[in-house]
Amino acid sequence: MTQGDGTGTRGGGSGLRERTRRAVRTELAELAVGMFAERGFEETTVEDIAAAAGLSKRSFFRYFPSKEDVVFGDVEEVAAGIAEAVRARPAGEPAWTCLRVVLREWEGRIHASQRELAGLRLIESTPALRARLHAKRDEMRTSIAAALRERPGADLDAFTADLLTAAAGAALDAASREWLRAGGTADRAALLDRAFAVLSPRV
Template structure:
């Protein structure tokens, strides 16, 4: 990664943290892009070079994560069961997925803000589409589209259930154990 990309990522991360603080302090709906740009010392135009929408300031890393997760899925052994592949990759990626969702404060904000929940669902659908496609592209894979979509949706449900249980524990539960438990409970009988 070159200097320009590292700088871009650093600015995006800084804007995201700043925006999250303003959203928590003022409320998501009452915080404008102008508020964020004023606090950051940027123009409105500059903000939109980093994020296409106000909602995306909390989800900016999802697209990069999706492609990296898809690459990891494609790189798994060809003979590995698709569910085991999803479990291994998503278990490994869960801390980074979690970090991209800005910890407890960000997750609570998303859960209580309809516009952010809607954007989260849209981003998750896009991510799941990439993951399902990657499952089908693995060497030796013979999954049909329906099965790839179903397994990916079930894996997403496992991550969601783990995240909600972690939120209910106020961040004290072991997220990896919750993910493992969810994947075990949902193991398909193919």
């Protein structure tokens, strides 16, 4: 693995550096999840991951702030994208419909940010990762609830926005768990539609 710092200074140099950085992050995360699955999360150190990737420990921390974060990929970036998509939905669209449409569009990216089946199984079996996932999802829900209230023409109080966003998160979680139980063979989008239909409020 190369470190992918990027040295271009003209034209698309900045974009190239960012694409290279993302590619390295993805490769590093896939390597780490494989090592966690083989050796165990607690038994695998940052030094182990960095050595396997041909990086220094310092270089590892340039891509991820902690060992836990390597499992979650670009969760923060995905959360920001979802919030932006929520703000861009048509004025007057019911909040629940907005959440259903946006999360269905982003469902693939959400799962990719958790490294698919191996990553989800790892998270479910590792208390430290489950705790980090809950913390990240709390942050995501807060930003999405704020985006719901910021939509043009929105007339939502903070309580309702929080409640609807939490319900949407529960739908996403239930769909993910069912997909995991099915060994990754179920239709995730269909599961998400089913979950939203079951929870559908009259708002």
